[in-house]
Structure formats: structure tokens, C-alpha cells
Amino acid sequence: MWLTSKIKQVLLVLKPGVVTLKYPFEPHPVPKNFRGQPVWDHHKCIGCGGCAAHCPARTILVRDLCQDLRVMMYDGSRCTYCGRCADVCPESAITMSEQYELATNDKNDITLSMELFMLTCQRCGRCYNREKTNMIDKMGLKGFRYDNLELRAVIQKATEHFDEKMLEESDRHQRPRKIGE
Amino acid sequence: MLTIEEVKNKLSNRFKSAIIHFDHPLRSRLFVDIDKARVREISNEIVRMGGRYLVSIGYDNIARDKTLGLIHTFSLDRDDLFVCLRSAVPAEDPVLDSITPDIPNAGWSEREYMDLLGMKFTGHPKPKRLILSDDWPEGIYPLRKEVPWNLMPPPAENVAYQLDECPEGCTVVPVGPFHPTLHEPAHFAVFVDGETIKGCDYRGFMVHRGIEKLCQTQVTYNEIPFIAERICGICGSVHATSYSQSVELASGLKISRRAEFIRTIMLEIERVHSHLLWLGVAGHLIGFDTVFMQAWRVRESIMWFSEKLTGNRKTYGMIVVGGVRRDITPELKDELAGVLKTIEKELMTIKNAIIGDTAIHRRTKGVGCITNEEARLWSLVGPVARARGIDIDVRRDHPYAAYDEVQFDVPVLDSCDVWATVVVRILETFESIKIIRQALDKMPDGPIMTEFAEDIQPLRHAISAVEAPRGEVVHYLITGEENRPERWRVRAPTYPNLQGVPLMLLNDQFADLPIIIGSIDPCFSCTDRVVKVDVGSGKAIRLTGRELEQISRAKLNAGR
Ligand code: SF4
Numbered sequence: 001m002w003l004t005s006k007i008k009q010v011l012l013v014l015k016p017g018v019v020t021l022k023y024p025f026e027p028h029p030v031p032k033n034f035r036g037q038p039v040w041d042h043h044k045c046i047g048c049g050g051c052a053a054h055c056p057a058r059t060i061l062v063r064d065l066c067q068d069l070r071v072m073m074y075d076g077s078r079c080t081y082c083g084r085c086a087d088v089c090p091e092s093a094i095t096m097s098e099q100y101e102l103a104t105n106d107k108n109d110i111t112l113s114m115e116l117f118m119l120t121c122q123r124c125g126r127c128y129n130r131e132k133t134n135m136i137d138k139m140g141l142k143g144f145r146y147d148n149l150e151l152r153a154v155i156q157k158a159t160e161h162f163d164e165k166m167l168e169e170s171d172r173h174q175r176p177r178k179i180g181e
Numbered sequence: 182m183l184t185i186e187e188v189k190n191k192l193s194n195r196f197k198s199a200i201i202h203f204d205h206p207l208r209s210r211l212f213v214d215i216d217k218a219r220v221r222e223i224s225n226e227i228v229r230m231g232g233r234y235l236v237s238i239g240y241d242n243i244a245r246d247k248t249l250g251l252i253h254t255f256s257l258d259r260d261d262l263f264v265c266l267r268s269a270v271p272a273e274d275p276v277l278d279s280i281t282p283d284i285p286n287a288g289w290s291e292r293e294y295m296d297l298l299g300m301k302f303t304g305h306p307k308p309k310r311l312i313l314s315d316d317w318p319e320g321i322y323p324l325r326k327e328v329p330w331n332l333m334p335p336p337a338e339n340v341a342y343q344l345d346e347c348p349e350g351c352t353v354v355p356v357g358p359f360h361p362t363l364h365e366p367a368h369f370a371v372f373v374d375g376e377t378i379k380g381c382d383y384r385g386f387m388v389h390r391g392i393e394k395l396c397q398t399q400v401t402y403n404e405i406p407f408i409a410e411r412i413c414g415i416c417g418s419v420h421a422t423s424y425s426q427s428v429e430l431a432s433g434l435k436i437s438r439r440a441e442f443i444r445t446i447m448l449e450i451e452r453v454h455s456h457l458l459w460l461g462v463a464g465h466l467i468g469f470d471t472v473f474m475q476a477w478r479v480r481e482s483i484m485w486f487s488e489k490l491t492g493n494r495k496t497y498g499m500i501v502v503g504g505v506r507r508d509i510t511p512e513l514k515d516e517l518a519g520v521l522k523t524i525e526k527e528l529m530t531i532k533n534a535i536i537g538d539t540a541i542h543r544r545t546k547g548v549g550c551i552t553n554e555e556a557r558l559w560s561l562v563g564p565v566a567r568a569r570g571i572d573i574d575v576r577r578d579h580p581y582a583a584y585d586e587v588q589f590d591v592p593v594l595d596s597c598d599v600w601a602t603v604v605v606r607i608l609e610t611f612e613s614i615k616i617i618r619q620a621l622d623k624m625p626d627g628p629i630m631t632e633f634a635e636d637i638q639p640l641r642h643a644i645s646a647v648e649a650p651r652g653e654v655v656h657y658l659i660t661g662e663e664n665r666p667e668r669w670r671v672r673a674p675t676y677p678n679l680q681g682v683p684l685m686l687l688n689d690q691f692a693d694l695p696i697i698i699g700s701i702d703p704c705f706s707c708t709d710r711v712v713k714v715d716v717g718s719g720k721a722i723r724l725t726g727r728e729l730e731q732i733s734r735a736k737l738n739a740g741r
């Protein structure tokens with residue numbers, strides 16, 4: 001019994017032979033629909049902030065510098081490549097690319113930021129489809145937002161009108177400190 | 182067979198005024214509000230009715246009525262019924278009778294709430310710290326609502342976990358926190374007499390990051406599936422499904438049948454690759470690397486298929502509240518059928534090649550024995566329980582997703598050792614392939630997502646269990662305001678199984694320790710409920726490879 005099973009094992013190993021891929025010496029293509037690094041198309045983005053509100057890793061930041069200028073920043077260091085942002089984007093401005101070789105020493109290599117000029121809506125200050133009532137749409141942070149880009153921190157607050165004080169406050173934002181420090 | 186009415190009658194006749202209220206939103210879920218003074222008796226009564234202890238859920242209700250809540254949950258497997266005993270204790274004096282003396286598996290749950298909520302349990306046999314790190318200050322209970330989610334107490338020096346007393350004549354052999362055979366951080370202090378193991382103490386939860394707290398305070402219902410999925414690197418869909426089901430149950434949302442079938446297929450794909458992974462690891466642990474290499478080679482084909490279907494090899498991101506994200510197209514369906522065929526054939530070859538190998542028999546037969554009664558007492562789950570003659574499987578006992586429409590066998594063995602867990606897992610893989618085939622055949626057309634018509638009402642309770650490759654996963658949800666859970670409790674299968682490990686190790690050889698611990702397919706991080714949250718200390722210091730090497734060398738030299 002012992003011998004037959006050993007013979008079987010030898011055959012088991014011999015038949016498939018070497019299966020190890022040559023990667024990274026040869027490129028390894030990914031399948032269609034692969035979820036790699038998300039990339040933004042600034043031509044399409046309307047700056048609604050939906051992607052930021054639904055990112056489970058909270059790694060997309062939105063900062064309104066004034067009434068008309070919105071900065072959006074994607075910090076890839078914490079991205080989980082879930083593709084949620086691409087799903088919720090109403091303008092299909094986000095594509096999950098085929099890029100997966102993202103290891104780097106410098107965070108900035110995988111950071112992307114866009115400055116968007118925003119028109120002012122006479123009714124709500126920022127243009128959104130406020131009529132939608134399903135759960136996903138309701139939960140976003142609406143209006144003006146003030147994330148701190150330097151610390152890459154999400155500030156969980158939004159206002160209906162642009163508020164300079166909030167912007168300043170966000171600049172002073174600090175990471176939690178240890179008690180007693 | 183007990184019906185929900187019979188259980189209710191039995192309880193109210195016996196305990197009368199101690200039963201405050203019954204609530205049964207579904208015919209398979211019974212929530213009972215009970216008097217805290219009789220927790221132990223009522224729990225025992227449920228066990229006598231055939232209840233199997235699952236987990237306890239503690240929660241902070243101080244803002245509402247100045248109490249802390251504790252829920253003991255049980256599964257009546259033969260009757261497709263979950264019974265949840267809800268009790269409340271005043272927050273100033275949160276003392277409750279421990280149920281651990283009768284139901285040893287409740288030990289960890291109770292210790293967890295001593296740590297996280299500051300509850301006290303009279304009669305607990307081992308009231309030691311479990312979850313919090315040793316230098317966490319006394320008197321701060323992180324799961325209470327008043328404690329902010331990002332609180333960072335300063336580290337303290339010179340504190341260490343007090344290991345259990347070493348039995349006389351024995352020597353302590355530390356295994357872990359980092360050890361080649363553990364893969365994840367956990368510390369076992371093993372007490373040995375010569376080569377024979379006489380006991381052990383476990384200190385784990387080293388990667389506890391408070392994912393439950395995070396999800397209760399920071400994100401919303403729709404993002405949690407993605408976080409839940411990252412609780413486990415292997416059986417992610419299981420957690421996402423279980424969580425999503427609990428939200429759907431709490432809100433009364435009925436998802437489309439096609440989505441349920443796709444969920445079933447995803448869960449079984451996971452089982453196939455998880456069991457193949459385990460087979461490889463088990464081979465590796467006993468030094469049989471042929472099995473390791475070949476099992477992982479076979480596994481690769483299903484990983485590549487998953488990549489095509491979901492966009493990634495793992496952490497599929499397929500399951501969301503209300504359905505699934507991607508559809509299985511006819512081409513993918515054909516491809517999956519082909520992949521299953523190869524896996525079935527190749528696994529059969531592996532099975533035939535190893536089943537008669539005396540080396541494997543010697544390393545696994547009669548190793549890690551615990552009896553059926555002990556396994557029952559300790560509420561073990563999954564293949565570990567099924568290898569000890571306990572015939573439980575959530576897929577059959579409490580059908581969810583599309584499991585009511587597929588036929589499959591639940592392999593149960595009674596040799597009670599590691600060998601039986603090997604066989605159970607191999608057989609289960611074949612059953613999974615059978616299930617996927619049926620599901621592909623029977624899958625109806627239809628939408629894959631169902632939207633919510635209205636908001637989810639706060640303070641609804643729901644419990645959902647899913648059979649993961651390692652055993653059953655239980656998620657308990659209390660809905661909250663602001664579109665996020667008030668309380669979300671995850672119990673991974675390793676949570677009960679790990680508590681049974683000291684018993685499995687008893688009187689075995691020290692050399693068998695890796696395979697015995699490995700036989701439960703431990704997933705320490707799931708048990709600890711890890712998620713990496715970057716709450717860095719302000720500045721992140723990045724070391725280059727060389728700097729790290731220099732520091733390590735300096736430490737090494739200093740230690741010499
Ligand atoms: S892929 Fe997921 S984690 Fe990454 S930015 Fe998009 S939503 Fe956030």
C-alpha cells in the first residue's frame with residue numbers, strides 16, 4: 001500500500017510538470033473586468049463627491065477651497081480596490097484599471113488629485129440630484145466638504161453653504177492623541 | 182421537532198414571570214427578553230431542549246435606559262430555530278451570573294464583555310483579560326458609546342499577561358506570538374512533561390482592531406460588506422453574506438432569487454479553494470510538501486476563474502446588502518463548469534495518491550482526539566465537529582440563500598481525530614462541486630440587486646448564520662439610527678473551535694502540536710476581528726529595507 005501510493009505520488013508530480021509562471025520576468029496579463037487601481041477622468045467628473053462618500057476605506061478626500069473650487073484627492077495607499085467608487089459614480093468617470101504593480105516607497109506615486117471648477121447652483125449651492133430617495137443616495141455627505149488633504153484625514157462634516165471657518169478648522173485638524181500626552 | 186410555540190410554552194410554563202417578552206419576527210427566530218437573575222437556568226433549559234450555544238452579544242444601552250444588554254444565542258439545529266435570550270443589567274452594577282460553568286464555550290464571550298463593556302460575571306472560572314492588550318488602562322471600556330472610536334491610551338511599560346499556573350513537574354514551551362507554523366500572531370504557552378502535552382494557555386487577540394466599533398460609528402450599512410469581507414482573507418464572502426443577510430432580515434428585504442443563487446455559488450467556490458488550501462497547509466505542517474504543492478496547484482484554476490468573475494483572486498467584493506454586484510454570464514458559466522471538472526479529476530488523483538500513504542496515517546490517526554461528548558460540550562463547529570460525529574451544517578439545518586433547492590450530503594465521521602478532519606474536508610470539496618453544478622443548472626433569470634424601498638427602522642434585532650469552510654459564522658445585528666448598525670457582532674468559526682484546542686492537545690505529543698492546531702484551520706485574525714485602520718500617530722515613519730536591516734542587526738548584536 002505504501003509503495004503504490006508513493007508511485008501514485010510520483011506520477012501526480014510528474015504529470016503536470018513545472019507550472020510556475022515566469023512573472024515578473026514576463027508580464028502577466030490580467031483578465032477583463034479586473035479591479036486594479038482606480039483612475040479618474042477629470043473631463044467627466046462633475047465633483048459630486050459620491051465616490052468619496054461611499055469609499056469603504058475613506059481614501060477619497062474632498063476639500064472645497066472656496067465657492068467655486070473643489071479639490072478631490074485619491075490616496076491609493078489605503079485603497080482596497082473594491083471598485084465601489086466606480087460603481088456609484090453617476091458619470092462613469094472612474095475606471096478600475098489593469099494596473100496592479102503599485103508597490104512604492106513614495107505615497108505620492110499612487111496619489112491622484114484633481115481641481116474642479118464648480119458652478120454655483122442657485123438653489124442648493126452645490127448641484128446634486130436631491131430628488132433621489134434610495135438608500136445609497138441618501139447617505140452621502142452633501143454640500144461643501146472640508147477634508148484635510150495634508151493629513152489625509154476625512155472630516156465628517158458638510159455644510160450647505162461655503163463656510164470659511166470650517167476650512168480653517170480643518171487646517172487645524174489633528175490626529176487623535178494618546179491620552180496624557 | 183419543536184415548534185416555536187412549543188418552545189415558548191415550555192419557557193413560560195417553567196419560568197413564568199422571569200420571561201418578560203417574546204418576539205418572533207420569523208418562524209425561525211425567537212427573541213426572548215428574560216429576567217437577568219435567571220439567565221443561567223434558562224440557558225440550561227434551552228440546552229436541554231437541544232440548543233447549541235453560539236455566542237453572546239453585549240451592547241451598550243446606557244443612553245436609552247441606563248443598562249448594558251447581554252444576549253445569549255442558541256441554535257436548535259433539528260428544529261431550524263435560533264433562540265436569543267436577551268437580558269439587561271443596570272450600568273452602575275453590571276453583574277450577571279456566568280453561564281460558563283455549564284456551557285464552557287461561553288467563556289470567551291463573557292470575558293470579552295468584561296474587557297469591552299465592564300460587565301462582571303459571578304462564577305466565571307477564568308475571569309482574565311482576553312481581548313484588550315495588557316497595557317490598556319483599567320476602567321476604560323471601549324465598546325461603550327461614550328468612548329470615542331479613535332481613542333489611543335498611552336502604552337505602559339512592564340505589564341505582561343499572567344499565564345496560567347504551570348502544572349507541577351511540567352515545563353513551559355512558548356509557541357508564538359510569531360511561529361512558522363502559526364501563520365498569524367497568537368501565543369500558546371504549552372505545558373509539557375517530557376514530550377507529552379499536559380495543558381496549555383492561550384493569549385491571542387493580538388490583531389484586535391475594533392472593527393465592530395469602527396462600523397458602528399464610522400461607516401454606513403452599504404460599506405460594511407466590504408469591511409466584513411476583510412475580516413478573513415480566505416472566507417470573505419461568508420462574512421459579507423452573513424452580514425448582508427442580517428441587514429436584510431432586520432429590514433424585511435427579500436432579495437431576488439438569482440442573487441441568492443449567485444451567493445450560493447460564491448460561497449461554494451470559497452469552500453472549494455479554502456479546503457484545497459487547507460489540505461496543502463496540513464500537508465506542509467506534517468512535512469509532506471508534495472501534497473502542499475499539488476493541492477495549491479489544483480487550487481489555482483479556481484482562483485483564476487474567480488479573478489475573471491469578480492475582478493480579483495480574493496476579497497471578491499461580490500456581495501452587498503440587497504444582492505450581488507456582478508452577474509454570472511453564460512460564458513462564465515461554461516468556464517466554471519470546465520474548471521470544476523478539472524478540479525474534481527485532479528483532486529481525485531491527489532486523494533488516491535495520499536489516502537493509502539502510511540506516513541499521513543501515522544501523523545494524523547489517533548492525534549488530537551476529543552470525544553463526541555466533549556466536542557458537544559464545547560460547542561465545536563464545522564469540519565472539526567463533523568469529524569467528531571456531530572451532524573451539524575447550517576446549510577442544511579437553517580437553509581439560507583439557495584441551499585433549500587440543492588441536494589448535498591453532509592459528511593460526518595466518528596474517528597474523532599485529525600485524520601477524520603482531513604477526510605471530511607476532502608469529501609466536502611466534492612459535495613461543494615456538486616452544489617455549484619446544481620446551482621448553475623437551476624439558477625433562474627432575474628435582477629441581481631434589490632433596492633430598499635424605505636429606511637431601515639432602528640433597534641431591530643437579527644441573527645444570521647452561514648456555513649463557512651471552517652464552520653459556522655454568526656452575525657448578530659441591532660439596527661441603529663444614522664444608517665448604521667447600533668451593534669454588530671461577528672463570531673468567526675475559530676472562536677469556538679480555538680477554545681477546544683487545549684482539550685485536543687491534552688496528552689498528545691509536542692511534535693503533533695502544529696497539525697492539531699492546524700486541523701481546526703485556525704483563522705486567528707477572524708477571531709480577533711482585524712481590520713487595518715490607519716489612525717497613525719500623526720507622522721508615519723518609513724524605513725527602507727536597509728534601515729530595517731540595520732536596526733534588526735543592532736538589536737541582535739545588543740542581545741548577544
Ligand atoms: S476602489 Fe474602493 S477603496 Fe479604492 S478608492 Fe474606490 S471605493 Fe475607495
Ligand code: SF4
Nearest residue numbers: 045046048049051089
Ligand atoms: S462620483 Fe464620479 S462624478 Fe462624483 S465626484 Fe466621484 S468621480 Fe466625480
